[in-house]
Amino acid sequence: MSWRFSRHRRLLRPRSQCSRYLSNVNFQPHNIASALALRPNQDQDNFTIEVFGSVRSIRKQKHCAFLELGDGSTVHNLQAVLNPDQAQGLSHGTSVALQGLWRPAPPGKTQSHELQAKEVTIIGTTDSERYPIQKKFQTAEFLRSIPHLRLRLPLQALLARMRSESEFLLAQYFRRQGFLRVQPPIVTSSDCEGAGEVFSLATASPNTGRYDEKAHGDTTFFRKPKFLTVSSQLHLEAYMQEHSKVWAFSPTFRAERSDTPRHVSEFWMVEVEMRTRSLEEIMDFAEDMLKSLVQGLRKSPLLDELVVANRSKENPHVEESVEDKESTLSRWNMLEERSWPRITYTQAIELLQASASSGESKFVYHPSWGTGLQLEHEKYIAVKVGQGQPVFVTDYPQTIKPFYMLPSVTENDDGAAGRVTAACFDLLLPEVCEVVGGSLREHRLQELELSMQTSDSELALSSSSDRAEIEKPAAPVNSGGNLDWYIDLRRFGSIPHGGFGLGFDRMLCYLTGIRNIKDVVPWPRFYGRCDC
Numbered sequence: 318m319s320w321r322f323s324r325h326r327r328l329l330r331p332r333s334q335c336s337r338y339l340s341n342v343n344f345q346p347h348n349i350a351s352a353l354a355l356r357p358n359q360d361q362d363n364f365t366i367e368v369f370g371s372v373r374s375i376r377k378q379k380h381c382a383f384l385e386l387g388d389g390s391t392v393h394n395l396q397a398v399l400n401p402d403q404a405q406g407l408s409h410g411t412s413v414a415l416q417g418l419w420r421p422a423p424p425g426k427t428q429s430h431e432l433q434a435k436e437v438t439i440i441g442t443t444d445s446e447r448y449p450i451q452k453k454f455q456t457a458e459f460l461r462s463i464p465h466l467r468l469r470l471p472l473q474a475l476l477a478r479m480r481s482e483s484e485f486l487l488a489q490y491f492r493r494q495g496f497l498r499v500q501p502p503i504v505t506s507s508d509c510e511g512a513g514e515v516f517s518l519a520t521a522s523p524n525t526g527r528y529d530e531k532a533h534g535d536t537t538f539f540r541k542p543k544f545l546t547v548s549s550q551l552h553l554e555a556y557m558q559e560h561s562k563v564w565a566f567s568p569t570f571r572a573e574r575s576d577t578p579r580h581v582s583e584f585w586m587v588e589v590e591m592r593t594r595s596l597e598e599i600m601d602f603a604e605d606m607l608k609s610l611v612q613g614l615r616k617s618p619l620l621d622e623l624v625v626a627n628r629s630k631e632n633p634h635v636e637e638s639v640e641d642k643e644s645t646l647s648r649w650n651m652l653e654e655r656s657w658p659r660i661t662y663t664q665a666i667e668l669l670q671a672s673a674s675s676g677e678s679k680f681v682y683h684p685s686w687g688t689g690l691q692l693e694h695e696k697y698i699a700v701k702v703g704q705g706q707p708v709f710v711t712d713y714p715q716t717i718k719p720f721y722m723l724p725s726v727t728e729n730d731d732g733a734a735g736r737v738t739a740a741c742f743d744l745l746l747p748e749v750c751e752v753v754g755g756s757l758r759e760h761r762l763q764e765l766e767l768s769m770q771t772s773d774s775e776l777a778l779s780s781s782s783d784r785a786e787i788e789k790p791a792a793p794v795n796s797g798g799n800l801d802w803y804i805d806l807r808r809f810g811s812i813p814h815g816g817f818g819l820g821f822d823r824m825l826c827y828l829t830g831i832r833n834i835k836d837v838v839p840w841p842r843f844y845g846r847c848d849c
Contacts, residue, residue, distance in 0.1 A: 347366055347367065347368050348368070348369075348370075348388055348390035348391075349368060349370055349386065349387060349388045349390050349391050349393070349394070349395050350390035350391040350393075351390070352366055352368050352395055352419070352432075353391065353393055353395060353428065353430075355419055355430065356429070356430075357419060363418060364418060364419045364420075365416065365417065365418060365419070365435075366416070366417070366419045366432065367414065367415065367416040368386060368395060368414070368415050368432070369388065369412070369413070369414050369440070370386040370387055370388040370395070370412070370413065370415075371386070371387060371388065371410060371411065371412050371413070371469065372384060372385070372386065372407055372408065372409055372410060372411045372412075372413060372443075373385040373386065373387040373394050373409070373452075373471075374394075374409060374452060375404065375407050375408065375409070377401070377404050379401070380400075380401070381398055381399065381400060381401070382398070382399040382400070382401060382403070382404035382407075383396060383397075383398060383399075384396070384397045384398075384399055384404070384407065384415075384434075385397075386413070386415065386432075387471060388474075389474035389477065389478065390474075390478075391618075391622065392471040392472070392474070392475050392622045392625050392626045393428070393622075393625065395428070395431075395432060396422070396426070396428060396431045396432070397415055397417070397431065397432040397433075397434050398431060398432070398433050398434065399434045399437060400434075403434055403437040404437075406439055406442065407437075407439070408443060408445035409443070409445050409448065409450075409451070409452060410443035410445060410448045410450065410469075411439060411441065411442060411443045412439070412440040412441035412443075413437060413438060413439055413440060414437075414438040414440055415432055415434050415436070415437055415438075416434070416435055416436040416437075416438075417432050417433050417434040417435040417436065418432070418433045418435065419431075419432055420432075420433055449463050449466055450463075450466055450467075450469060450470065457833065457835075457836055460836075461835055461836070461841055461846070461848070462846075462848055463848070464839060464840050464841065464848055464849055465849050468839060471626055472626045473839065475619065475622050475623070475626055476825070476829070476837060476839070477839065478619065479614070479619050479825065479828075479829070480821075480825065480839075482613075482614060482617055482619060483610060483614065483821075483824075483825070484566060486609070486610050486613035486614065487566070487587060487606070487610060488566075489613075490606055490609045490610070490613075491564050494562070494602075495562055496562040496563060496564045496589070496591075497556070497560045497562065497563050497564075498563075498564055498565065498566075499553065499556045499560075499563050499564070499565055500565065500567070501546070501549035501552040501553060501556075501565050501567060501588075502546065502552060503545060503546055503567070503568065504518060504539075504543050504544070504545065504546070505543065505544050505545070505546045505552075506539075506541070506543055506544075506799050507544065507551070507799050507800070514547065514571055514572050514573050515544045515545065515547060515570070515571075515572055516544060516545040516570050516572050516582075517542055517543070517544050517545075518538070518539070518542075518543045518544065518545070520538050545570035546567075546569060546570065547569055547570060547571055548569060548586070548588070548818065549565050549567055549569075549586070549588045550588060550590070550816065550818065551721075551803055553565060553588055553589075553590040553816065554590055554758065554803075554806055554814065554816075555802075555806055556590070557590040557591065557592065557814055557816075558806060558810070558811075558812065561591065561592045562589075562590075562591045562592070563589075563590050563591075564587065564588065564589045564590075565586075565587075565588050566585065566586070566587050566588075566821070567585065567586065567588075568583055568584070568585055568586075569583070569584055569585065569586045570582060570583055571584075573844070574844045575844065576843060576844050576845070578832055578833040578834060578835070579692075579749065579750075579823065579834055580834065580843065581822070581834055581835060581838050581841050581842060581843045582842045582843050582844065582847075583838070583840075583842040584820065584821070584822045584823075584834070584838060585821040585822060586818050586819065586820060586821060587818065587819040587821055588816065588817070588818040588819075589602070589603075589755075589816045589817055589818070590814060590815070590816035591814060591815065591816060592812055592813065592814050593757075593813065593814060593815050594757070594813045596711065596740045596741070596742065596755075596756070596757055596815065599742075599755050599756075599757070599815050599816065599817055600659065600709050600711075600742055600744075600755070603744060603753050603755065603817050603819070604656070604657055604707075606819075607652060607707075607753075607819075607824075608652060608653055611649055611652045611653055611828070612653065614649075614828070615649070620645065620646075620649065623645055623829060623830075624642040624645065644830060645829075645830055647705070648705075648747070648827065648828070648830070649828070651705045651706045651707075651747075652706075652707065654706065655706070657703070657706050657707045657708065657709060657744075658702050658703060658706065658708050658709070659708070659709040659710075659711060659742075660698075660702055660708065660709070660710060660711070661710070661711050661712045661738075662690075662710055662711065662712050662713045662714065662738065663686065663712065663736070663738075665690065665694070665698055665702075665710050666684050666685070666686050668698070668701065668702070669684035669694055669697060669698070670684055670685075672697065672701075678697060680693055680694065680697075681693060682694070686714070686736070687714050687716065687717070688717070689713075689717050690710070690743075692750060695743075695745050695750040695751060696747075696748070696750060698710065698745055699745045699746060699747045699748075699750060700747060703745070703747060705747060707744055707745065707746050707747075707752075708744070708745045709742050709743070709744055709745075710742060710743050710745060711740075711741065711742040712725045712738040712739065712740065712741070712742075713738060713739055713741055713743075714736070714737070714738055714739070715737045715738055715739040716737075718739040718741055718756070720759075720765075720768045720769055721758050721759050721765065721768075721803075722739035722740065722741050722756045722757070722758065722759060723739065723740045723756065723757040723758060723759045723760070723815075724737060724738070724739060724740065724759075725737075725738040725739060725740045726740070739756060740756055740757040740815075741754070741755065741756035741757070742754070742755055742756070742817075746827050747827075748827065748832075749823050749826050749827045751820075751823075752819065752820050752823050752824055752827065753817050753818065753819050753820070754817060754818055755815065755816055755817025755818065756815055756816075756817075757813070757814075757815040758814055758815055758816070759807075760807060760811045760812060760813050760814060761807065761811070762804070762807040762808055762811065765804065765807050766804065769800070822834050822837050822838050825837045
């Protein structure tokens with residue numbers, strides 16, 4: 318028989334007795350979601366429960382009060398009936414514990430049961446006059462200024478659970494596919510001088526806690542300038558050499574001075590590197606990964622709750638709300654249906670030029686071969702080619718892509734002078750457009766060094782990734798300097814490989830129908846704003 322010391326080590330109990338004891342312990346009260354799911358038998362008249370939460374609303378009447386209690390476990394509220402004495406001191410935002418009888422609700426109520434309170438305990442009081450979150454219309458811009466309190470909104474709580482479930486499902490998928498999850502660094506040594514899209518590190522004065530100008534140059538903490546990462550790709554390539562298939566889910570930083578609905582300065586990326594010679598294999602994997610994610614999310618209550626969160630009655634913050642049920646279901650269905658269409662960059666340009674010539678479309682930026690696709694071009698391709706589905710665009714001109722991309726094979730054999738393309742792709746989704754970017758990597762030492770020498774300038778970290786969120790042509794590089802370690806990966810036993818990066822927050826924008834990424838990111842940091 319197996320024995321264990323008790324908590325105070327004064328006696329021993331058999332392991333079987335410990336298990337029986339623990340099985341009878343109720344470690345915490347019900348959350349709102351689990352309480353609403355309770356369906357006691359009709360003969361259980363005295364079915365007692367206890368719940369914690371915050372007051373969403375309260376209506377006080379002469380003989381009773383009706384309270385709606387909520388927490389982050391669901392967008393639905395629990396209705397409780399209190400007597401006037403129990404309702405004293407309660408207001409919107411108050412944190413309470415309720416204990417009482419869980420009884421069937423009267424006919425006509427939206428929820429099947431309600432809580433007839435026997436005991437009400439105020440845990441945290443709130444001054445309802447000063448509480449910033451009110452049950453009235455409040456602009457998205459105002460709510461972004463109080464992200465620490467915005468998290469209490471039902472929709473924000475739903476988004477937090479959706480992020481958590483999505484990360485769990487992705488981790489499950491990668492594990493099934495034999496991938497190793499790794500932890501790349503946040504602080505990098507790549508030289509980003511002059512790029513204007515990276516954050517550099519500097520120490521703060523120990524006396525004032527403020528920025529220390531003396532920390533720059535040769536006197537920096539790391540002796541040389543260091544930066545916050547804009548991509549984990551280069552470091553994932555180092556892991557891939559030994560482990561074949563690796564992935565990471567980590568924050569990424571971009572110092573772009575743009576304030577569009579698609580950009581923030583801190584966001585999360587799912588990044589993948591694998592041994593392969595085929596760009597098609599990488600695209601197949603990215604497509605299968607996203608389809609698996611949507612299928613997993615469908616098995617949770619999140620989709621139904623998205624619809625509830627959009628009702629003006631329960632979500633007065635309409636600028637932050639999601640679409641109607643039909644629109645949301647349609648975009649989820651389109652992700653799962655059929656194989657996603659694929660066209661080359663050259664075909665996309667021809668399609669755009671034909672549309673412009675016929676007068677069908679009037680583009681602000683004229684589409685021409687050798688230039689990057691603008692947002693208006695991507696939206697047209699997503700609608701025209703995708704017909705509601707995601708679209709892969711492949712084989713972009715090599716001159717507008719980073720130095721490390723492997724040249725295409727088929728595109729470069731078309732005989733067109735100067736039309737050298739890279740073995741790469743962007744995945745475009747309707748409305749949000751670029752969400753995934755990937756490529757085969759240049760694994761040959763001499764070709765990589767030649768690409769660096771031909772580019773003839775220092776590497777900007779913004780060029781070190783083809784990930785989603787990158788819209789501008791990457792800066793060229795030369796060999797040596799901060800990329801010596803990267804060249805070593807080719808110098809010693811290099812193998813063919815490739816990968817991609819998924820803009821996680823943009824993907825959530827698409828799945829939820831929320832139009833501004835700043836309302837999906839829980840702590841939005843963007844040009845001019847970094848609250849909390």
